[in-house]
Amino acid sequence: MKDADKKRLLREMIFFRRFEDRCFEAYMERKIGGFLHLYSGQEAVATGVLDMARTGQGEKNDYVITGYRDHIHAIKTGAPAREVMAELFGKETGSSKGRGGSMHIFDASQNFMGGYALVGQPFPLAAGLAMGAKHKGTDQIAICFLGDGANNQGTFHETLNMASVWNLPVLFVCENNGYAIGTHIDRSTAQPEQYKRVDTAYNIKSSQHDGMNIETVLKEAKKAIDYVRKEQKPYFIEFMTYRFRGHSMSDAKGYRTRDEELEWEQRDPIKNFSKNLIKEGLITEQDIKAMEKEIDDEIENDIIKFAEESPEPKVEELTRYVLDDNPDPRWVGPLQK
Amino acid sequence: MKDADKKRLLREMIFFRRFEDRCFEAYMERKIGGFLHLYSGQEAVATGVLDMARTGQGEKNDYVITGYRDHIHAIKTGAPAREVMAELFGKETGSSKGRGGSMHIFDASQNFMGGYALVGQPFPLAAGLAMGAKHKGTDQIAICFLGDGANNQGTFHETLNMASVWNLPVLFVCENNGYAIGTHIDRSTAQPEQYKRVDTAYNIKSSQHDGMNIETVLKEAKKAIDYVRKEQKPYFIEFMTYRFRGHSMSDAKGYRTRDEELEWEQRDPIKNFSKNLIKEGLITEQDIKAMEKEIDDEIENDIIKFAEESPEPKVEELTRYVLDDNPDPRWVGPLQK
Amino acid sequence: MAETAYWEAIRRAHDEEMARDKMVIAMGEDIGVAGGTYKATLGLYDKYGEDRVIDCPISENSYTGIGIGASMVGMRPIIEIMSINFALLALDTIVNAAAKIRYMSGGQLQCPIVMRTPGGTAHQLAAQHSARLARMFMSTSGLRVVTPRGPLDAYGMLKSAIRSNDPVIIIEHEQMYNLKEDIPEEEFFRSLEGAEVVREGTDITLIGYNYSVHLCLEAAKRLEADGISAEVVDLRALKPIDRETIRESVEKTHNVLVAEEDEAPVGVGSEIITGIIEDCFFALDSQPVRIHAADVPVPYNAKLEKAAIPHADDVYQGALKVLGKI
Amino acid sequence: MAETAYWEAIRRAHDEEMARDKMVIAMGEDIGVAGGTYKATLGLYDKYGEDRVIDCPISENSYTGIGIGASMVGMRPIIEIMSINFALLALDTIVNAAAKIRYMSGGQLQCPIVMRTPGGTAHQLAAQHSARLARMFMSTSGLRVVTPRGPLDAYGMLKSAIRSNDPVIIIEHEQMYNLKEDIPEEEFFRSLEGAEVVREGTDITLIGYNYSVHLCLEAAKRLEADGISAEVVDLRALKPIDRETIRESVEKTHNVLVAEEDEAPVGVGSEIITGIIEDCFFALDSQPVRIHAADVPVPYNAKLEKAAIPHADDVYQGALKVLGKI
Numbered sequence A, B: 001m002k003d004a005d006k007k008r009l010l011r012e013m014i015f016f017r018r019f020e021d022r023c024f025e026a027y028m029e030r031k032i033g034g035f036l037h038l039y040s041g042q043e044a045v046a047t048g049v050l051d052m053a054r055t056g057q058g059e060k061n062d063y064v065i066t067g068y069r070d071h072i073h074a075i076k077t078g079a080p081a082r083e084v085m086a087e088l089f090g091k092e093t094g095s096s097k098g099r100g101g102s103m104h105i106f107d108a109s110q111n112f113m114g115g116y117a118l119v120g121q122p123f124p125l126a127a128g129l130a131m132g133a134k135h136k137g138t139d140q141i142a143i144c145f146l147g148d149g150a151n152n153q154g155t156f157h158e159t160l161n162m163a164s165v166w167n168l169p170v171l172f173v174c175e176n177n178g179y180a181i182g183t184h185i186d187r188s189t190a191q192p193e194q195y196k197r198v199d200t201a202y203n204i205k206s207s208q209h210d211g212m213n214i215e216t217v218l219k220e221a222k223k224a225i226d227y228v229r230k231e232q233k234p235y236f237i238e239f240m241t242y243r244f245r246g247h248s249m250s251d252a253k254g255y256r257t258r259d260e261e262l263e264w265e266q267r268d269p270i271k272n273f274s275k276n277l278i279k280e281g282l283i284t285e286q287d288i289k290a291m292e293k294e295i296d297d298e299i300e301n302d303i304i305k306f307a308e309e310s311p312e313p314k315v316e317e318l319t320r321y322v323l324d325d326n327p328d329p330r331w332v333g334p335l336q337k
Numbered sequence C, D: 001m002a003e004t005a006y007w008e009a010i011r012r013a014h015d016e017e018m019a020r021d022k023m024v025i026a027m028g029e030d031i032g033v034a035g036g037t038y039k040a041t042l043g044l045y046d047k048y049g050e051d052r053v054i055d056c057p058i059s060e061n062s063y064t065g066i067g068i069g070a071s072m073v074g075m076r077p078i079i080e081i082m083s084i085n086f087a088l089l090a091l092d093t094i095v096n097a098a099a100k101i102r103y104m105s106g107g108q109l110q111c112p113i114v115m116r117t118p119g120g121t122a123h124q125l126a127a128q129h130s131a132r133l134a135r136m137f138m139s140t141s142g143l144r145v146v147t148p149r150g151p152l153d154a155y156g157m158l159k160s161a162i163r164s165n166d167p168v169i170i171i172e173h174e175q176m177y178n179l180k181e182d183i184p185e186e187e188f189f190r191s192l193e194g195a196e197v198v199r200e201g202t203d204i205t206l207i208g209y210n211y212s213v214h215l216c217l218e219a220a221k222r223l224e225a226d227g228i229s230a231e232v233v234d235l236r237a238l239k240p241i242d243r244e245t246i247r248e249s250v251e252k253t254h255n256v257l258v259a260e261e262d263e264a265p266v267g268v269g270s271e272i273i274t275g276i277i278e279d280c281f282f283a284l285d286s287q288p289v290r291i292h293a294a295d296v297p298v299p300y301n302a303k304l305e306k307a308a309i310p311h312a313d314d315v316y317q318g319a320l321k322v323l324g325k326i
Ligand SMILES: Cc1ncc(C[n+]2csc(CCOP(=O)(O)OP(=O)(O)O)c2C)c(N)n1
Pocket: A069, A117, A118, A119, A120, A146, A147, A148, A149, A150, A151, A177, A179, A180, A181, A247, D029, D058, D060, D082, D086, D089
């Protein structure tokens, strides 16, 4: 990895952390409503995987899809951060025009195919995106991020089976943070090692890695993505990670111990990557401080400002986007005799 | 195995084959309506497994549940054959009072908990029966028969996971006949060896055996049933088998070759078991002929006769059995002030 | 014009659209090698190959979801669910995903899938194979629901549905696949919206959809023999409902009956009657009547089954009741 | 009498029934260690142990099915589905199994499960977390569906539901869990059937259920200020519907409005209005009106959301319209 890339990745992860922190505040200020699920702690996964995916090429990007904890996945795929924030503020300039909110960020122009609130629902959608890419003969792949809890849904089983039988180019990225809301994985899952659920059962290659270390994520994600793209087959990659905040805003975290939290905080992907870069002499503590300041300014003066100042959707447009705006009259016009 | 048992089992299997043949005829005569799925060819599986299960003790029996191909499972569990036939004829004396038909044989008095038409639906029901048995502290187990095709439903995944996490005493019996209607298993299933789908993925013990040989089935089923009962844990057993007839009555079998059929006919569980018993000197060809005659007489003069002569349900009772007939007035009576 | 069976009409629409646009694919259980339970895709596997006529494992929820995902990137999947009873397994992906993705994404994405499935009672298929369920789809924002009554609509609406950019649910009927009708040999389309007056009359309006249109037509014939002129309206689309055509007819006849095969309560019948009450209450000369199935799971026994579902005679008797003749 | 919140009432019913009968168990996501999203099972995990307060994996279809299977052999599972939106995943096992098993088995077996789930819009939860879906359950033969409007019914109906031998769906509402009411301290039951006149009046009948009863009550107060006496009927049960109480009220007031939170068309409103047309058409002095949500997936933006769902003011305005005052 180039030094510039390292610095860029560190900056990105810090940005993602601060972005989510600012969302937290905005929620407390009641600027954001509904359910809000923050990504703090897991940054290395989305950052690392998507850095290895094809992005920055608009409609040629790989397809990315995930659950409700989706802000960072969207931004890293290419959705402008100010549009994501505007979405959270429910504005017409938001990624989903204020219709979707935190759990439903979409940016079709970047092939960010959405965040979904039904746990497990993205599995088949992802396989379908992959089927589309394959059918069109592009070499795009689909990348599906999902939690450890989601893997207990029937859609996991059904989709992995079909993805394998039909050789679909889809990468399943399991972000194993050990919990589904307040239920620990050992209490819900017969095989807690997620990657072991797929190899023999579906003839899909799989592996497990440290999701708190961006360099590991980058390396392993690259291998997996190359495999999927080249072999036109699914792959299942599991990253062990942890969320530093509650499941959503209303979560008191009574289900886990402070000790466990502290243990994982030792593995903070940003802190450790910072330390490494400092050790390697690529950056200083002060540089990082400056970077943080710059990021905070950007968030405040550009992103939040944009979100604040943007207009809300018009109430008269309530029923817009339910169906196709301009369907061909032959399919929905008056009946021909 | 005692000699008497061998002869009894042979007789049972012949009976099951002839019972289904007679259903076929009755369907052609339009005495039976709806969908009709026959079990011919697979007799060794249900006969062998259920011979090792606890039956003949009414409500102390093990719980048995299956799909729509259910006549033989019902009879072997303890449902009177004449009531099963009466059900197919849609009579009030039928197992399900004429309301269920071929796909929905029930005999609660024998803990035969039903045939279900939704592929995959019995998995969780079976686990629930096992949960009930365990909760009540009896040592009953639940036995769930299902096809290879059913294993692609999400309920398979969800249920096996929970059965394992919660240590439920349920035996999953996969009758792998290689086809789901007209789709060959290799075209629908990434891991065609069904028993390999469950061990690592769900931490459930599993094994695969010849389902055309009653002696193998008996031996392996006994081990599995003992394990489930003693360990109070699930087990998944797969039997390789074949259906000699079409999927249902309307099936032209265009999806499989005559060669393949002939190969499996060589493995006919009844023919081979007969040969063995003759070889062992336990029975002669003539004995078998006599047995067949006796069975045909029973089917015709007792079973079919009973079904024919039984009354139909009364149309005035159309809405009976939708809800509890006699609910406590406190829960559904007039509102107390 | 060529005499065409309902299933042949569907097959023809598949074939033409697949020949025209390689993004059109078919998915479902036993639709490929086996040609489809009702032959809707017969021969197409050989013609278009296994990548376009896709035999699916028994995984309704996820293959429907895969179709939806594929539709989001430009494909046009026609998904066959072998029986509407099994569609409940896929309801989450249809109702929570396909129907809402355009809206949730602020119009950026669309899900142009077609889901075809037979709803209705056939002969003694019992409770788990006799569901009708039109009500569950027609009450979902973001879906289109249509119910072709014969080969003309079966062909023309499927063609339109494939080209429509909205998710379209086509409810067929097990008892109609062999129904025949002359249809044009040149390509045509039938609108996914709009009810149709399929028989003109002046004394009473009989409203049906899908199979129940035929019950209405049969009843209309019998009423004619009694000197009663019945108009028959085929709803054709259950979402959106063409309230205008209904209103016009009711304002002409002043009497109305709705025939649905679904079990009441809550369904097509109640919605149509309520719409009439909202749109032309004062045009009514009599109490509207709905004919529907009994509120029971469908029994296996033939006599019970017959008693559970509506027949032409029920429509006939119902019409007489509306008109105060019994 | 003790002031009790809706969630406390539910918790109390669980607790009493679990203490009484060891066959009563609770199942659901995060109901054990975490105490339940709406605290309906708070503390019960510690009291009754993990075999009776069962934390489930995210597998709605199958844990509901497991509950159904257990109920067939005498257990009494109370299944919490965290949000009615997720219930679509379990619809097959509820509609095709629980609702039909008694019938298909000719009365040999029964499925005495209770499924509790909040339906309704809360605050900006968007399209995939704002479903109401009462319509999908109330149209299924073999189910009972109830909608407690407050702590009294939340407690008393859950108690009855647990003891009932039928599968009972209890639709709660995210906006009602903190609603408080004085309820008796001694044990009591509330019927799973029967509507209730919760406010007497003479000029118009406002019909609601669950949350919409509160909209009706609020509107009734405003109408009173205008000199209009509104009667408010809480349906309480959506299956079966108590048509008798509705008829009596309509025959008294001659004017009627139904308020539902579900998106029209096809739902509680249309069914109630059609029932009125069937039962007391000639008692009506005016066109019945239904108030309902807009036919759109629920948007996230607060203003759009507000515009999409009905409010007390809509009921008030609707009532004025019925009475020809606007
Ligand atoms: C179908 C469905 N069931 C339940 C929920 C409620 N729910 C939201 S998030 C969640 C936990 C998911 O856990 P996991 O997949 O591990 O993702 P994480 O939140 O840890 O990122 C649950 C149960 C839901 N949204 N959808």
